[in-house]
Amino acid sequence: MSDFPHTPPKMSWTFSNDTNAEIRRAAATGIYDIRGGGSKRRLPHFDDLLFLGASISRYPLEGYREKCATDVWLGTRFAKNPIHLDIPITIAGMSFGALSGPAKEALGRGASAAGTSTTTGDGGMTEEERGHSKTLVYQYLPSRYGMNPDDLRRADAIEVVVGQGAKPGGGGMLLGQKISDRVAMMRNLPKGIDQRSACRHPDWTGPDDLEIKILELREITNWEKPIYIKVGGARPYYDTALAVKSGADVVVLDGMQGGTAATQDVFIENVGMPILACIPQAVKALQDLGMHRKVQLIVSGGIRSGADVAKAMALGADAVAIGTAALIALGDNDPALEAEYKKLGTTAGAYDDWHEGKDPAGITTQDPELFKRFDPILGGRRLKNYLKVMTLEAQTIARACGKNHLHNLEPEDLCALTIESAAMAGVPLAGTNWIPGRNGF
Amino acid sequence: MQTFDLAAQGLRALNSTLHGLKGQTNMTSWEVINPKGAHAIAVGLDAPVDVTVRGSTGYYCAGMNKQATVRVKGSAGPGVAENMMSGTVIIDGDASQYAGATGRGGLLVIKGNASSRCGISMKGIDIVVHGNIGHMSAFMAQSGNLVVLGDAGEALGDSLYEARLFVRGSVKSLGADCIEKEMRPEHLALLADLLKRGEADHLAKPEDFKRYGSARKLYTFNIDNASSY
Numbered sequence: 001m002s003d004f005p006h007t008p009p010k011m012s013w014t015f016s017n018d019t020n021a022e023i024r025r026a027a028a029t030g031i032y033d034i035r036g037g038g039s040k041r042r043l044p045h046f047d048d049l050l051f052l053g054a055s056i057s058r059y060p061l062e063g064y065r066e067k068c069a070t071d072v073w074l075g076t077r078f079a080k081n082p083i084h085l086d087i088p089i090t091i092a093g094m095s096f097g098a099l100s101g102p103a104k105e106a107l108g109r110g111a112s113a114a115g116t117s118t119t120t121g122d123g124g125m126t127e128e129e130r131g132h133s134k135t136l137v138y139q140y141l142p143s144r145y146g147m148n149p150d151d152l153r154r155a156d157a158i159e160v161v162v163g164q165g166a167k168p169g170g171g172g173m174l175l176g177q178k179i180s181d182r183v184a185m186m187r188n189l190p191k192g193i194d195q196r197s198a199c200r201h202p203d204w205t206g207p208d209d210l211e212i213k214i215l216e217l218r219e220i221t222n223w224e225k226p227i228y229i230k231v232g233g234a235r236p237y238y239d240t241a242l243a244v245k246s247g248a249d250v251v252v253l254d255g256m257q258g259g260t261a262a263t264q265d266v267f268i269e270n271v272g273m274p275i276l277a278c279i280p281q282a283v284k285a286l287q288d289l290g291m292h293r294k295v296q297l298i299v300s301g302g303i304r305s306g307a308d309v310a311k312a313m314a315l316g317a318d319a320v321a322i323g324t325a326a327l328i329a330l331g332d333n334d335p336a337l338e339a340e341y342k343k344l345g346t347t348a349g350a351y352d353d354w355h356e357g358k359d360p361a362g363i364t365t366q367d368p369e370l371f372k373r374f375d376p377i378l379g380g381r382r383l384k385n386y387l388k389v390m391t392l393e394a395q396t397i398a399r400a401c402g403k404n405h406l407h408n409l410e411p412e413d414l415c416a417l418t419i420e421s422a423a424m425a426g427v428p429l430a431g432t433n434w435i436p437g438r439n440g441f
Numbered sequence: 442m443q444t445f446d447l448a449a450q451g452l453r454a455l456n457s458t459l460h461g462l463k464g465q466t467n468m469t470s471w472e473v474i475n476p477k478g479a480h481a482i483a484v485g486l487d488a489p490v491d492v493t494v495r496g497s498t499g500y501y502c503a504g505m506n507k508q509a510t511v512r513v514k515g516s517a518g519p520g521v522a523e524n525m526m527s528g529t530v531i532i533d534g535d536a537s538q539y540a541g542a543t544g545r546g547g548l549l550v551i552k553g554n555a556s557s558r559c560g561i562s563m564k565g566i567d568i569v570v571h572g573n574i575g576h577m578s579a580f581m582a583q584s585g586n587l588v589v590l591g592d593a594g595e596a597l598g599d600s601l602y603e604a605r606l607f608v609r610g611s612v613k614s615l616g617a618d619c620i621e622k623e624m625r626p627e628h629l630a631l632l633a634d635l636l637k638r639g640e641a642d643h644l645a646k647p648e649d650f651k652r653y654g655s656a657r658k659l660y661t662f663n664i665d666n667a668s669s670y
Contacts, residue, residue, distance in 0.1 A: 031662075144543040144562065147524055149485050149505040176661055188545065188564040188583045189602055193660040196600070198581065202561040203520040203539040209500070212480045216501040219456045220485030 033265040034173075036098075036354030036364065037324060038166050038257040038301065043274040045257070045302055046311040048421030049414050050430065053400045061399040068395040069405040072319050074296050075157060075226020075249040078218070082226055082249070083135055083157055086115025087391045088319035088406060089309055091326055092254075092300050093139045093159065093230070095121025097174050097183045097195075098261030098354065100371035101128045102379070103363045106330055108132030109376060110383025114391075119159060119321075121261075122172060122197050124186045125151040132380070137228065140217065142171065142198040145187040153221055157250070159228040160214070162201075162239075165258030165301045168232030168272045171199035173262060175355050180366040210246040218247075228252050233278040233301065234271075240285035244295050252321065253282050255301025259324040261364070262355030275301035275312075277424040280411075283316030292316065293407075306393020313394070314409035315425060329386035330379040331361045443468055447482070448475035455482065459509075462488040478518065483511050486528070503530045506547060519556075522549045525566055531640070538575075541568045544585065550639045557594065560587045563604055569639025579606055580616065588635050590645050598653055602660075606653040607632055609645055618659040624652045 011017070025033065054060035061068060075082035091111045096104050098121060105128035111118040117135035120126075124146015130136055138155030140147065152158065163169060174183075174195040184191040204213045214227050229243040230252035243251045255275025260268065279299050286292035299312050300321035312320050327333075333341075335348040340360035344353065354364035362374030398406050401413045415430040416422035422429040423436035434441070445455055455473065462468060466488055473494045476482055480499035483492050486509035494502070497515035507526045516534030525544040532540075535553035542558070544566025551559075551568070557575035560568050563582045573591035580596070582604035592610035599616020605628070606619075615621075632647035 030665075144524060144564070147543065148526055148545065149487065149507065149524075152505070173662070190660075193602075194662050196581065198562065202558065202580075203501075203523045203542040209519070212500045216481040216484050216504050219452065219481045220505055222457065222460065223453070 034175075034262055034355055035265050035268070035352040036260060036262050037268070037352040038259040039269055039272075039274075041269055043257065043302075044276050044418065044421045044424055045274060046276060046308045048276070048417045049311050049425055049427065050417060051307075051310070051314075051397055051401055051413055052415055054402045058402045060402050061404060063396060063399055066399065067404060068399050070391055070395060072296070072407070074298070074319065075228075077249045077291075077295055078223065078247065079157075079226040079249050080222070080224045081156075083117065085117060085135065085319070087387060088313065089114075089303075089387055089390055090116050090137075090298060090319055090321045091118040092258070092321035092323035093119035093121045093137070093161065094323055094327075095123040095174075095261060096126045096129070096186070097121070097123035097145075097179075097366070098364060100362060100365055100374065101126060101182075102371050102374045102376040103327075103330060104129040105132050105376040106374070106379030106383060107326060108136070109380025110326075110329075110387065111135075113380065113384035114387035116387065117156065120155075122174075123183060124148075125155070126186075128376075130154065132376075139230075142201045143187075143196075144202070145195075145197070149220055152217070152225075155225060157226040157228060158217055158221070159230050159252060160210070160217075160248075161230045162210075163232035163234065163254075164230065164260060165232045165254030165256050165272055165275070166260035167263045167267045168234040169199060170263055170267055170271070172197035172260065173355075175262065175357075183366055207242040207246045210242075214247045226250055228298070230254060232256075232258075233273040233275060236273070236278040236281035237285045240282040240297075241289060244286070244289055244291050248295060250296045250298060251282065251286075252298045252300070253278050254321075255299070257302030258300050259327075274424070275299055275303075276421060279312060279315040279317055280424070280426040286316075293318065306390040306395070307397060309390055309394040310397040310406065310409055311414065313406050314411060314413050316411070318407065325386070326383055327363055329383045330363055331374070331382070332359070332363050334361060337361060442470040442472055445471060445473050446475055447473050447479055448477060452479055452481060456484060459483055459486050459488075459490070459492065462486075462490050464488065466490065476515070480518070483509070486511070489528075497534065506530060516553065517551075521551075522547070522566075525549065535572070536570075540570075541566050544568070548638055550641075552640070554591065560585075560604070563587065567635055567638075569635055569641055571639075571641055571644060573610070576613075577616070579604055579619075582606075586631065586635055588632065588639065588641075588650070590641060598655070600659060601653075601655040603655065605631075607635075607650040608653065609649045609651075612651075612653070615653065618656050619653055620656045622652045622654045624650070628652055 072088040112134040118133045119137040137157045226249040228250040229248040231239040233255040256272035296318040298319045299317040359365040362371040414427040476496040484504040487507040499518040501520045503511040510529045512531045519537040520539045522530040523542045525547045527547045531550040536551045536555045541549040545564045549568045551570045554572035559574045559578040565585045569588045576594035579598045583602040589608045593612045596616035598619030629647040636642040
């Protein structure tokens, strides 16, 4: 051995341990990684924004005393029966099939108790969720699994799903492990086989067709139901404009942090845009068309707290939707189940193999032994509590900004911590009046 | 027979009137005049009534039909009888793209030709086409029967599940995982019934057809099949 100092072992940034592990996994298995959830990257997000609060030039409102309203109307453009929710935090579409029946029931219980809506998913409408959801949005998806006019008519709104944030441009696959007798029957497919959810609708292509499709849905439902159009965060300015052109009452915009039951990791992490970058584009499209607040905007993808709700609304959203956060509130990825997560080769907080149907929390499974563990009444109570806390948090911030309604929050209430987030959100970098990209700079 | 002038009274009034027919109504026979290619004619019906449309229709005629019999005395635009649940829809002329898409029950009869993607993602509907069908027909078809007296275009039955396809003429090409299958006696009996109900038993015999179905090799994802997609 020389006495000269050695260069210490140096790991590659490009070929990191995670990257190398994935190369080895691919080499050993011959298949890409499939998982649930949304992007796990560090992305520009609401954390990169701050509220300015009131000061000499702005009056705050008194916490616990002065009113700060939270209600929202959805579907006021064309629908005879628009939806009125107590809070602007809705539950995003998640399928029966991906989730157990009791989990769907809990979502309905929690949402209804908190005064908001829940949403079906790619497997049709179950009695659990219709029965327990005061306000239920029925998704109209490319697969049309379980689609029928009776459920269409007993829904409170219809959401035409064009895409979702986790995989804009992608379909889905519910693997055979989760295809129980009941799931198979609802989808008109044999038990135990992988079920492909199409990436495109089978009977329309493009915004002109979509306009006619919406006409058909309105005619079938007597023009009563608000029609939402859900898009993934891909080209939010144009998608929002085209949704408005197609006759949407509500646009639902889902950023890449939005979860999925199962798709390729490479898709989740490399396609789509973070929700922070999407909201201002969508709001601009609505404003350019003179439709902001007339066509309502619901945004989703990584909403976790009342602060996120308030920031999304300050950027111009009318409401938000939560999916992953709702599952965590129900008990998904709870450290109390760590021993069982370890047996599955993972750890609490990282478990994302929802497609395998082995969820120890009994939420993302069709195994009766597993979903028996999940108490839908307790789950519903937990979700209600969480929704109430988020609402209180958002109100706290809004009052501090002097707003008597969450809808009165505005971009002027915000500043950004990073140049990236300032450019994406269209608000000034903190301590400056600089919005990157505005005025040519 | 009740006559409804679509040009004069409008689409909303038509569908609203037809939706008002519940149960065993005595107004069981309707004709719609002056359709002029309008979209969404007679959608969402749910009563055992007969509706005759005198002329051609636009998109989604008889969409999500239940119980009713809808006959179009002309041609039909895209998505005719889409997601039909039950009842019968008969097109005297041709049908455009996606005829019978995602249909879950009932019978769709097209006396002319059907364009591309006929029976796409069908989920239990029976479709009888007297003429030819276009490319990618019965794509991802899940269940039900598609009977074609003429020829089929490219990629018939691509990614098929359990739907049964019967074609009398030529098939330009079969889609991924779709193969010709043995015609057994039960299939001949099924065909005889479908031809009769499809007003085609005077045009063809069950023995004239070949049967196509799923090889079921793509039912469970396997990386070695990746080149099939």
